[in-house]
Amino acid sequence: xxxxxxxxxxxxxxxxxxxxxxxxxxxxxxxxxxxxxxxxxxxxxxxxxxxxxxxxxxxxxxxxxxxxxxxxxxxxxxxxxxxxxxxxxxxxxxxxxxxxxxxxxxxxxxxxxxxxxxxxxxxxxxxxxxxxxxxxxxxxxxxxxxxxxxxxxxxxxxxxxxxxxxxxxxxxxxxxxxxxxxxxxxxxxxxxxxxxxxxxxxxxxxxxxxxxxxxxxxxxxxxxxxxxxxxxxxxxxxxxxxxxxxxxxxxxxxxxxxxxxxxxxxxxxxxxxxxxxxxxxxxxxxxxxxxxxxxxxxxxxxxxxxxxxxxxxxxxxxxxxxxxxxxxxxxxxxxxxxxxxxxxxxxxxxxxxxxxxxxx
Ligand SMILES: *Cc1c(COP(=O)(O)O)cnc(C)c1O
Numbered sequence: 001x002x003x004x005x006x007x008x009x010x011x012x013x014x015x016x017x018x019x020x021x022x023x024x025x026x027x028x029x030x031x032x033x034x035x036x037x038x039x040x041x042x043x044x045x046x047x048x049x050x051x052x053x054x055x056x057x058x059x060x061x062x063x064x065x066x067x068x069x070x071x072x073x074x075x076x077x078x079x080x081x082x083x084x085x086x087x088x089x090x091x092x093x094x095x096x097x098x099x100x101x102x103x104x105x106x107x108x109x110x111x112x113x114x115x116x117x118x119x120x121x122x123x124x125x126x127x128x129x130x131x132x133x134x135x136x137x138x139x140x141x142x143x144x145x146x147x148x149x150x151x152x153x154x155x156x157x158x159x160x161x162x163x164x165x166x167x168x169x170x171x172x173x174x175x176x177x178x179x180x181x182x183x184x185x186x187x188x189x190x191x192x193x194x195x196x197x198x199x200x201x202x203x204x205x206x207x208x209x210x211x212x213x214x215x216x217x218x219x220x221x222x223x224x225x226x227x228x229x230x231x232x233x234x235x236x237x238x239x240x241x242x243x244x245x246x247x248x249x250x251x252x253x254x255x256x257x258x259x260x261x262x263x264x265x266x267x268x269x270x271x272x273x274x275x276x277x278x279x280x281x282x283x284x285x286x287x288x289x290x291x292x293x294x295x296x297x298x299x300x301x302x303x304x305x306x307x308x309x310x311x312x313x314x315x316x317x318x319x320x321x322x323x324x325x326x327x328x329x330x331x332x333x334x335x336x337x338x339x340x341x342x343x344x345x346x347x348x349x350x351x352x353x354x355x356x357x358x359x360x
Contacts, residue, residue, distance in 0.1 A: 007035075007117055009124070012052035021132045024168035026305065031125040031137075031164045035117050039107055039158040048113075050121055053163065059148035063155040068201045069145035071100035074304045075261075076136040076167075077122055077357065079129045080345030085122060085357040088304075088343050090115055092261045097141060099259075100197040105154040106143050114141065118162055119357045125164060126359060134169025134340075138305070170306040175328045175336055177312025178219035180235055182284055183209045184317065188233065188256075190226035195233075195256035203237070210236070218315060220301070224284060226256065231281050238301030238309060239263035243331055244290045245297070248277045262302040266335055268351055275331070284316060291321040298329030307343075308336040 012032045019029045030053050037048040064070050073093045078086045094111035101108050118139065122129070129137040141162045145155030186209045189195025189202055206221065213221045220236035232251055234240055239260040241250045248270055253259050270277045290296035291314075299311035312326035323329075341347030342354065 006048065007120060008047075008049040009120075010049065010051045011124070016053075018128065019166065021130055021135065022168070024130060024135060024166050026167045026170065027138060027140075027165045029165055031128040031166070033121060033125050034164075035121045035160075035162040037117075037160050039160070041156045045107070045109060045160070048117060050117075050124060056159075056161075058146060061148035061150055063145035063147050063149065066150060067145070067152050068199070068204075069104055069106065069155055070143060071097060071104055071106060071197060071199045072140060072142035073097045073100075073198060075139050076304060076343070077129055077139060077164075078136050078344045079131045082345075084345060085126060085129060085359065086343070086345050086354045087118075087122075087357060089261050089265070089353050090118065090355055092264070093141070096198065096259065096261070097143075100199055101143065103194060103197040104199055106145070106158060109143075109160055114160070115355075121162055121164065122357050123359055126357075128164065128166050130166045130168075132168075136167055136343075138165045138167045139163075140165070167305075170309075175308065175310055175333060177310040177324070177326055177328055179217065179313040179315065180220050180222050180311050181209075181213035181216065181218035182314055182316035183213070183221045183223055184229055185209075187226035187229075188223045191255040193226075193256065196253065196258060198258060206236075220309075222284075222314065230283050230285070232284055232287070233257050235301040235309075235311070238303035238306065240301050240311075241266065241299065242282065242287055242290075242296065243298040243329065244287075245295045246276065248275055248331075249282045250277070250279050251282060252279045260302060262304060262307060262339070265339060265351075265353065266302055269335060269338060272350070287314070288316060288319070288321060291323070296321070296323055298332050299323050300329070300332045300335075307339055308332050 033050050034053045035050050037045050039045050075093045094114050098108045143160045147155040147157040188206045209221045222235045223233040225231040234257050301309040310328045310332045314321040
């Protein structure tokens with residue numbers, strides 16, 4: 001883990017054409033370079049390099065294809081008005097990557113080295129960071145098991161890769177409340193499973209219900225716990241919050257949901273504003289009753305991609321619970337403005353969340 005790693009840099013000869021700033025989309029375009037390093041049981045992590053963005057050549061027996069031994073992260077870099085480049089709590093992503101690694105029997109990476117490698121990659125591809133309002137550079141670090149062998153045991157070979165994609169605002173017309181389908185049949189994860197790891201399998205488990213919801217006009221699925229089908233877990237790939245009678249509720253981290261960095265930041269902001277928060281069990285029944293009594297004031301999802309995603313309507317057992325008349329609530333809006341203001345450098349960094357990338 002502590003061996004010194006030099007990063008070999010191979011620059012691309014002809015740069016790619018960059019997409020127009022108003023046509024970025026999300027995770028469609030990729031920058032000129034990528035970071036990679038390899039792992040073998042004998043050597044550990046080695047051969048750290050920044051190379052032109054390119055396809056991977058892999059043996060079809062590589063374990064990642066068959067047994068899903070893989071983890072990922074997602075974070076963003078922002079270009080400020082005065083042309084600085086900021087990362088939002090990147091140490092947290094590297095720590096979480098290692099927690100996911102641990103759960104999937106993947107060797108740990110050196111977190112500060114990985115962050116340093118990321119900064120170098122950003123510096124090389126800095127022209128790719130968009131500067132329009134609501135835009136950023138989305139960063140996707142991931143690890144894959146590359147040993148070619150069909151025995152279901154942990155791989156002896158891995159690759160750690162970082163790719164980056166310039167992204168537009170998640171919602172073109174600003175904060176836009178979405179309709180959510182409460183899924184009562186299939187589940188995403190259970191305690192003891194992999195719900196708290198950021199790994200492909202959790203997403204694979206969610207695709208079917210997600211597609212059904214889309215066909216019926218819902219943007220996302222709200223997941224309930226896998227044992228009782230009663231307690232709220234997450235919404236799509238976001239953590240979820242409900243404001244009932246002035247108190248903000250969010251499911252506790254008990255092993256089946258992801259420890260979101262946006263979630264943690266929102267808890268800190270709420271505490272800072274002296275808004276009461278409860279992190280604990282919250283049943284869908286409670287939300288339903290609050291909605292009937294008219295005390296369900298706001299609901300929103302949180303995650304790196306959308307930051308805040310207000311929920312305008314929940315569909316549960318044939319009933320539609322409309323929240324805030326389908327409008328964005330005051331708190332959702334304030335959280336969104338505050339967090340994005342800190343992230344893009346226009347507001348003071350009260351909590352020391354931002355890390356500046358030095359341009360070389
Ligand atoms: C990534 C992710 C989140 C959000 O985490 P952030 O760190 O806030 O981006 C929430 N739920 C799931 C399942 C995720 O994969």
